[in-house]
Amino acid sequence: MTLPTFLVCGIQKGGTTALHAYLQSHPDVFCPERKELNFFDQHWDAGLGWYTEFFQGAPDPRLGGAIGEASPHYMRSPAAMDRIAQTLPDAKLLFILRDPALRAYSNYTYNLGRGQQDPRQSFEAAIATDDGRERYLDKGFYLRDLEACAQRVGRHRMLVLHQEDLRADPAAVLARAFTFIGVDPQRWTPTSLESNATRVPTSPLAQAALYRWGRVRKHLAPLVPKPLKRATHGLRARGLRALPTSSRPPALAPETRRVLDGFYAEANRGLAAWLTGGREGEHPLPAWLTKDAQSRAA
Numbered sequence: 001m002t003l004p005t006f007l008v009c010g011i012q013k014g015g016t017t018a019l020h021a022y023l024q025s026h027p028d029v030f031c032p033e034r035k036e037l038n039f040f041d042q043h044w045d046a047g048l049g050w051y052t053e054f055f056q057g058a059p060d061p062r063l064g065g066a067i068g069e070a071s072p073h074y075m076r077s078p079a080a081m082d083r084i085a086q087t088l089p090d091a092k093l094l095f096i097l098r099d100p101a102l103r104a105y106s107n108y109t110y111n112l113g114r115g116q117q118d119p120r121q122s123f124e125a126a127i128a129t130d131d132g133r134e135r136y137l138d139k140g141f142y143l144r145d146l147e148a149c150a151q152r153v154g155r156h157r158m159l160v161l162h163q164e165d166l167r168a169d170p171a172a173v174l175a176r177a178f179t180f181i182g183v184d185p186q187r188w189t190p191t192s193l194e195s196n197a198t199r200v201p202t203s204p205l206a207q208a209a210l211y212r213w214g215r216v217r218k219h220l221a222p223l224v225p226k227p228l229k230r231a232t233h234g235l236r237a238r239g240l241r242a243l244p245t246s247s248r249p250p251a252l253a254p255e256t257r258r259v260l261d262g263f264y265a266e267a268n269r270g271l272a273a274w275l276t277g278g279r280e281g282e283h284p285l286p287a288w289l290t291k292d293a294q295s296r297a298a
Contacts, residue, residue, distance in 0.1 A: 001048070002055040006068040006092040006181040007084065009149070010075025011139060013106040014098040015163035018193055020070035022166075022174055025191050028065040028183040030058040038071045040080035040087075048087070066181045075145050081152040092181050093153060098163040099288040100140025100268070101260035102252065107136050109249045124256055140264055143271040160275060164286040176283075261288075 008016050008023070017035065024031040032054040037043070039051045059065045074080045075095060084091065098106075108126060111117035117126065126132035150158060159180045166173045175185040272289045 001052050002058050002060075002067065003052065003088060004055065004068045004091055005061045005066050005088075006094060007074065007088070008068065008070035008072070008094045008096070010072045010095050010145070011097060011103065011142065012072040013103050013110055014072070015096040015161075015166055016070050016072040018163075018166060019094065019096050019161065019177070021193050022170060022191075023068065023177060023181070026066075026178060026183055026188045028059075028187060029178075029181070030055070030065060030067045032069055035069070036071050036073075037069050038073060040071070040083045041073055041077040044079075044083060064183070066183050068181065075149065076139065078148055078152070081149050085152045091157070093149065093158045094161065094177060094180070095146065095149075095158065096161045096163055096166065097142050099286070100137075100142070100264045101257055101288075104136040104140055104260065105252045105256075107139070111135070112249075124253070137260075137263070141267050143267060143274055146271075146274070162286045164288075 008020055010016065020031060020035055023029050034054065037051065037054055039046070043050065054069070055067055058067045061067055074084065084093070104127065105123055108117060108123045112119055123136075127136055146158070146160065159177065161173055161177065171190055174188065178185040178188060268289055272285055275285065275289070
């Protein structure tokens with residue numbers, strides 16, 4: 001039975017798609033084409049046989065390769081971490097974090113593009129509600145989730161990376177990631193990736209239609225047979241390509257950014273201490289975790 005030797009576990013809208021694609025481009029790394037298998041949190045009842053089907057054809061990791069998958073919701077699921085600890089006791093876990101204020105706003109625009117956010121509600125209005133705080137802001141308290149993961153799988157099995165570093169110097173970040181999962185960084189040929197920017201319709205009418213379709217789809221999804229789901233997979237993305245869209249939503253308002261920097265300041269200080277006190281002390285932290293960024297937020 002072939003199972004992963006590593007997992008990219010989070011965080012959503014933190015750079016997991018780029019990290020997954022980069023890892024997949026290494027000649028000694030096997031990843032399923034499908035990202036976000038979500039086995040350990042959403043599909044556990046499907047059974048281990050369902051999960052292993054995605055790794056058919058993978059090379060034997062005992063011959064020097066690595067096998068992995070990326071499901072960014074694992075990071076926030078204690079149940080998933082318990083199952084990972086039980087099922088994959090030796091697997092390495094990678095996490096990639098992003099400035100939590102920008103991550104929250106990116107999550108909002110992502111949901112706009114998926115029809116899962118009412119376009120009549122601004123980001124500021126959304127995060128003022130209980131639902132919006134849960135959907136967008138709570139995911140930015142990274143230390144809470146990382147500590148819960150470490151308690152279950154062990155800190156030594158975790159590598160925490162930063163989206164800002166991956167953008168600025170992908171070769172250096174990937175050298176660390178490849179070494180961590182047990183493949184030779186020298187065998188990787190640097191490559192560029194296509195942009196994975198969220199696309200949002202520019203027309204308010206199209207935004208409203210997409211949101212209405214998202215609400216209908218949510219209720220219909222449990223009733224749709226699996227073969228039809230597979231046949232219509234990607235329909236929303238194809239439909240978006242037919243509409244005038246933008247991959248550059250308006251920048252986060254400076255005042256909102258200032259408020260969110262203050263909102264996360266204490267949590268970020270704790271995270272910085274946790275990171276520098278562990279395996280990552282020799283690696284500089286990104287600006288949002290430095291004292292300068294925290295003093296600006298104060």
